[in-house]
Amino acid sequence: MGPLSPASIILLLSLLFLSFLLCIWKRTKDPIVYSPTFKPYPLAGHLPRYLPNRNRVADWLTEVLAAAPTNTVVLRIPGDVPGVLTANPANVEHILRTNFDNYPKGGRFSDIVHDFLGTGIFNADGETWRVQRKTASFEFNTRSLRSFVVQCVNQEIQTRLILLLERVSANGQVIDLQDVFERFAFDNVCKVSFGLDPNYLNPELADGLAQHNNGENSRTSFSEAFRNAANLSAGRFWYAIPRFWKIKKFFNVSSERRLSESIATVHNFADQVIRSRKKEKQTSQNHDLLVSATTILECGINQES
Numbered sequence: 001m002g003p004l005s006p007a008s009i010i011l012l013l014s015l016l017f018l019s020f021l022l023c024i025w026k027r028t029k030d031p032i033v034y035s036p037t038f039k040p041y042p043l044a045g046h047l048p049r050y051l052p053n054r055n056r057v058a059d060w061l062t063e064v065l066a067a068a069p070t071n072t073v074v075l076r077i078p079g080d081v082p083g084v085l086t087a088n089p090a091n092v093e094h095i096l097r098t099n100f101d102n103y104p105k106g107g108r109f110s111d112i113v114h115d116f117l118g119t120g121i122f123n124a125d126g127e128t129w130r131v132q133r134k135t136a137s138f139e140f141n142t143r144s145l146r147s148f149v150v151q152c153v154n155q156e157i158q159t160r161l162i163l164l165l166e167r168v169s170a171n172g173q174v175i176d177l178q179d180v181f182e183r184f185a186f187d188n189v190c191k192v193s194f195g196l197d198p199n200y201l202n203p204e205l206a207d208g209l210a211q212h213n214n215g216e217n218s219r220t221s222f223s224e225a226f227r228n229a230a231n232l233s234a235g236r237f238w239y240a241i242p243r244f245w246k247i248k249k250f251f252n253v254s255s256e257r258r259l260s261e262s263i264a265t266v267h268n269f270a271d272q273v274i275r276s277r278k279k280e281k282q283t284s285q286n287h288d289l290l291v292s293a294t295t296i297l298e299c300g301i302n303q304e305s
Helices: 006-027 047-067 089-098 106-117 126-140 143-171 177-194 203-207 217-238 244-251 254-280 289-304
Strands: 072-075 083-086
Touching (some): 047 083, 083 089, 106 217, 106 254, 126 143, 143 177, 177 217, 177 254, 244 254, 254 289
Antiparallel strands (some): 072 083
16 A cells, blocks of 8 residues: 555544544533433534524523423533523522522623623622622612502503503504513613603504603613613624624624614613702602612711711
């Protein structure tokens, strides 16, 4: 037999390298039992299964978790850290309650949502999170704020949600319930947090149009900007090429440009609300979170001085 040609040598080395990678993959294979329709591919992981479902991620993962024997799977995408997904109540309790300190959000999570959430409680870890949680817990345990929350929710249900559903039912119309409940939640969050009523859920939605008078257009743009910022920030987790969003952000193009514009709208509107509430603080009768937080901070400053 004559000497091997250069092409044969390259092919042989490539096969040996692939065999080596396959051995490593088998040794580090997840102990979790996958359903037949969710087994990861060698090297490619779950990328071939993810790509056809990238426009229906929530539905797809619901199906995957329902089919998993333990309702828990490990999602593997090349170039990214494995992600553990679970719908098992025991696991959820273990992570969020009994052993919460063992599961920090980590640098990757904080980096992805930092533009939108900054270093607030939803994006904090360790001592920073603990201080913010203690402050928030104290605020939400005040009787006045709890009563205000109940009042806001009852008012939103009685004056908007029920009227909207009755109107839709009477006219035999079809609506997107997820959209309705998002609007319902958004109105309540704004009223409880800022003492502001964006009127994002109103009976006119039954006709597909939200009527906003008396300068309400700015509040509508804030609502849409907030939704877009939340969706686009969450979308960073699901890039087929991990961290590709950073390249788009650097060049300020596509979804990253829309995200930047949406965040600017949210921040500008929030700044306006805070400045306005500071001016009217002395005469305000509201017991919203913004008033409670300001009072707590002032009490803390007075005690220190």
